[in-house]
Amino acid sequence: MREVTRALVGPVWRTLPWRALAAAGVLGLLTAAVPAVAGAEPDPWQTLLLLRGVALIGALGLGFLLDDPARHLTAPVPARRFLRQALRVGLVAPLAALWWTAALLLVPSASRPPAGDITLEAVVGGVLALAGAALAVRLTDEARPGPFVAAFLLLTAVLAPLLAPEDWALFVQPDDPRWSTAHDRWAVLAVVVAAAGVLCGPEPVGRGRRRAAKARRAGGPR
Numbered sequence: 001m002r003e004v005t006r007a008l009v010g011p012v013w014r015t016l017p018w019r020a021l022a023a024a025g026v027l028g029l030l031t032a033a034v035p036a037v038a039g040a041e042p043d044p045w046q047t048l049l050l051l052r053g054v055a056l057i058g059a060l061g062l063g064f065l066l067d068d069p070a071r072h073l074t075a076p077v078p079a080r081r082f083l084r085q086a087l088r089v090g091l092v093a094p095l096a097a098l099w100w101t102a103a104l105l106l107v108p109s110a111s112r113p114p115a116g117d118i119t120l121e122a123v124v125g126g127v128l129a130l131a132g133a134a135l136a137v138r139l140t141d142e143a144r145p146g147p148f149v150a151a152f153l154l155l156t157a158v159l160a161p162l163l164a165p166e167d168w169a170l171f172v173q174p175d176d177p178r179w180s181t182a183h184d185r186w187a188v189l190a191v192v193v194a195a196a197g198v199l200c201g202p203e204p205v206g207r208g209r210r211r212a213a214k215a216r217r218a219g220g221p222r
Contacts (some may be wrong), residue, residue, distance in 0.1 A: 005083065005087065008083070008084065008087055008090045010187070012084060012087050012088055013091055014072070015068060015069075016065070016088060016091065016092065016190065017064040017065065017067045017146065018158070019203075020061055020064035020067070020146060021061045021062075021065070021092065021095075022065070023060025023061065023105040024057050024058055024060055024062075025058070025099050026062060027047055027057050027104055027158045028054045028057040028058050028061075028099065028105075029054075029102060029103060029106065030052070031050065031053060031054050031057060031100070032050065032054050032102075032103040032104075032107055033106045033107040033164060034050070035107060035108055036051070036080060036106060036107075036108070041108060041110070041111070042107075042108065042111055043111055044112075044113065044173065044174055044175070045129055045173050046111070046113045046207065047107050047108065047111040047112055047113065048113045048173065048174065051103070051104070051112075051113065051118050051119065051122075052108060052118075052120075052171075053097075053213075054103050055100075055118075055121060055122035056121065056125060056153070056154075056157050056204055058100065058125070058126060059097065059122075059125035059126050059128065059129040059153055060150050060154070061128070061132075062092070062096070062126050062129040062130055062133075063132060063133055063146050063149035063150045063153055064090065064144075064146030064149070064150070065092060065129075065133060065146075066085055066086055066088065066130070066133040066134060066137055066145065066146075067133075067143070067144040067146045068143055068144075069143050069144065077143065078205065080199060080202070081137075081201065081202065082195065082201035082202050082203075085134065085201055086201070087096075088131060096126065099152075100119065100122055102112075104119075108116075113174045114174060117174075117179070117183045120183055120186045120187060120190065121183075121186055123195065124186055124190045125153075125191050127190055127193045127194050128153065128156070129149060129153055129192050130197050130218075131148070131193050131194070131196050131197030131200065132149045132152050132153065133145055133149045134197045134200035134201055135197075135200045136149055136198075137200075138201075138203075138204065139198045168182070168185055169182045170182050170185060170186065192195065
C-alpha cells in the first residue's frame with residue numbers, strides 16, 4: 001500500500017485543479033486584505049462577516065478538488081478511488097492551512113474573532129465542499145462536478161442563516177453569550193459532515209467493475 005501511495009503522489013499532484021484552487025486562494029486573500037489596503041478599521045461584526053466570506057471562497061475552491069478529467073481512464077488502476085481522493089485531500093490540506101493562517105493575519109487583530117472558533121467554521125465549510133464533491137462523484141459519472149458543488153455551496157450559504165432553527169444560533173457575534181454553545185454545534189456539524197464524506201468515498205459495489213470493463217474495451221483494438 002505504501003508503495004502504491006508513493007507512486008500515486010506525482011500523478012495526483014499533476015492532476016489537481018490548480019487553476020480553481022489558485023483562483024479561490026488569491027481571491028480569498030485579497031478579500032481578507034481589503035481593510036488593511038483601504039486603511040479601514042472594521043468593527044468585530046464586520047471582520048467576522050469578512051472572514052466568513054473568505055472561508056466561503058476557500059470552500060468554493062475545495063469544491064473542485066475531486067474534479068478529474070481522467071476519472072474514467074483511471075477506473076481500472078489497482079488503487080481504490082477512496083485512496084486517490086484521500087491523497088488529493090492530504091496534498092492540499094497543508095496548503096489550505098497556510099492559506100487560512102495568512103487570511104487570519106491579514107485582518108485587523110483588534111477586531112479579529114477568536115481564531116479557533118472561526119477556524120472551526122471554515123473547516124465545516126471546507127468539509128462540506130469535499131463531502132458534496134464526494135457525493136457527486138459517487139452518484140454520477142461526471143468527471144468535473146466542481147461547478148455543481150460550487151452552486152450547492154452558494155445556495156447553502158444563502159439559505160442556512162435563513163432556515164437554521166433559531167435556537168441553534170449558529171451565526172452569532174463573538175460577544176453573544178451563545179457563541180460558545182454555537183461552536184459546540186459547529187464541531188458536531190464538522191464530525192457529521194466529515195463522516196458523510198468518508199462514506200461517499202468508496203466506489204459503489206459493481207459500478208467500479210463496470211467502469212473498468214468499459215475502460216478496457218475502449219482501450220482495446222478497434
